[in-house]
Amino acid sequence: MRTIPLSALVAPDCHPFRVVDDEQMTRLVESVKQFGVREPGLARPRGDGLYELIAGNRRKRACELAGLDAMPVIVRNLDDAAAVLAMVDSNLQQRETILPSERAFAYKMKMEALNHNGVKADKHSCQVMAEQTGESAAQIFRFIRLTELVEILLDKVDAKLLAMTPAVEILHLSYDEQHAVAACMAKLDMRPSLAQAVALRKAKKDGTLTGAEIERVLSAVKEPTKPQKSPQPQESLEPQKGTEIGNYKRFFPAGYTDSQMESVIVALLEKWAAVEKTA
Numbered sequence: 001m002r003t004i005p006l007s008a009l010v011a012p013d014c015h016p017f018r019v020v021d022d023e024q025m026t027r028l029v030e031s032v033k034q035f036g037v038r039e040p041g042l043a044r045p046r047g048d049g050l051y052e053l054i055a056g057n058r059r060k061r062a063c064e065l066a067g068l069d070a071m072p073v074i075v076r077n078l079d080d081a082a083a084v085l086a087m088v089d090s091n092l093q094q095r096e097t098i099l100p101s102e103r104a105f106a107y108k109m110k111m112e113a114l115n116h117n118g119v120k121a122d123k124h125s126c127q128v129m130a131e132q133t134g135e136s137a138a139q140i141f142r143f144i145r146l147t148e149l150v151e152i153l154l155d156k157v158d159a160k161l162l163a164m165t166p167a168v169e170i171l172h173l174s175y176d177e178q179h180a181v182a183a184c185m186a187k188l189d190m191r192p193s194l195a196q197a198v199a200l201r202k203a204k205k206d207g208t209l210t211g212a213e214i215e216r217v218l219s220a221v222k223e224p225t226k227p228q229k230s231p232q233p234q235e236s237l238e239p240q241k242g243t244e245i246g247n248y249k250r251f252f253p254a255g256y257t258d259s260q261m262e263s264v265i266v267a268l269l270e271k272w273a274a275v276e277k278t279a
Helices: 023-035 057-065 080-094 100-116 122-133 137-148 151-158 164-170 175-188 194-206 211-219 245-251 258-278
Strands: 002-005 041-045 051-055 070-075
Touching: 023 057, 041 057, 041 080, 051 057, 051 070, 051 080, 057 070, 080 100, 100 122, 100 137, 100 151, 122 137, 137 151, 137 164, 151 164, 151 175, 164 194, 175 211, 194 211
Parallel strands: 041 070
Antiparallel strands: 002 070, 041 051
16 A cells, blocks of 8 residues: 555546535545545556556545545556456445446446456346346346436436436437437426336337427326225115104104104004004
């Protein structure tokens, strides 16, 4: 491990993970001020007196904000594939939050590095990554497919203005068609549903996807689901006790309760029924 000046550490030419001065960076800066850099970065020599910082670019930024001019770094001679694998694995393990676009390009870079190291089939590469990350191979493949989205739509995925599943359907459109979708989303101030994205993909397959068709599909309002009526309770076939007993109060002495009147009426009806049977 060496202590290398920050000025000699440069980010990789292709680095999918952003370094942002956000709340998490503020906490990291405070940690660096109190305890220093707890875990050294990983770099490889570039041959011009500089070092490519494979892992630790957020720590480097925290050191800059904390007023330090150097940080501890482990220097290794790594080929491009090994450098990519180290960069991706380090960031996936250590970052608290990762944007969908960051994960997408990181997975794509790792897949290509694995293929370079002898894993040739994309599905096999995704399976290897699934075993290492805990995500399903299908989900990893979906993330990789997101790299085919135009930037404006991928930004919407990061901002949670476009869900991942509809995005995967939309990426089957050409770049010009994707830009048309983004423009229509802005015009209508809406987020495509999965059903709308599937409709766009179908129109593309059928050769009917025009600007007007995109707007028609995205402006279609989904019919609200009609609330189901609660089943009405069936009327009881049994006579209800006390029904309209008050209509017969004039036949009873004052002070008779409904229950007493009902008992008398039932008794009289039973006698009447018995007489009818013997008649």
